[in-house]
Amino acid sequence: MKKKKILVVSDTHKIHTNFEKVLEQEKPVDFLFHAGDVEGREWEIQYGSGCPAYVVAGNNDFFGELPPEVEIQMETHKIFMTHGHHYFVSMTLDHLRREARARGADIVIFGHTHKPCLKFEKDMIIMNPGSLTYPRQENRLPSYIVLEMAEDGTVTGEIRYVEKNEKSC
Structure with missing residues (x-):
């Protein structure tokens, strides 16, 4: 059974060194999701990744034309992605859950907090x-998520980290 490999990133804030490293390390990737705060470099994400890419506007994406939210149907799942600041994700995920349910989504991607989490709820x-x-x-390590989605809709995922390459004298 063929699985789709989905790379999920966020909050690159105009500095794409780690993004480029992760993209090279994880390829091939079937889809890319960026949950905002690209800060004017969305074209690199959308057209430089070599796969279909979905990007939303974050609270620091002032001048671009990125949508604030996207909804995508993939296999048996509906994905809802937003940066999260409009749903108070720094305080609680309750508002985000309610919005996702109202939209019929069962996979929710957000950013904003700069803290990774991956919750498989009921x-x-x-x-x-x-x-x-x-x-x-x-641990202050740069992070991202790799999801795999099977044709039957089964989803697995993992938070992965970019190791710091600190060299001593």
Whole structure:
């Protein structure tokens, strides 16, 4: 059974060094989702990834023409992606869950907090890939998510980290 490989990133904030490294490391990728805060470099994400790419506007994407949210049907799943700041994701995921349910989505992608999470709940998968540029979680490693989706709709996923290459003198 063929599986689709989906790369999920967010909060690159105009610095794409780690994004390029991850794209090279993970290829081939069938789809790319970027949950906002690209800051004017969305064309690199949309056209430089070599696969269909979906990008939403974050709270720092002032001048582009990115949509604030997208909804995509993929296999048996409806994916809802937003940056998350309009749903108060820094405080709670309750508003985001309610909105996703109202839209009939069972996979939700968001960013904004710069902290990765991947929750497989009873009726929904909720994920935040963290930030490839300015991580805020305890280990402070740049993070992203790789999802695999089978034709029957089975989804598996993993938070992955970009290791720091610190060289001592």
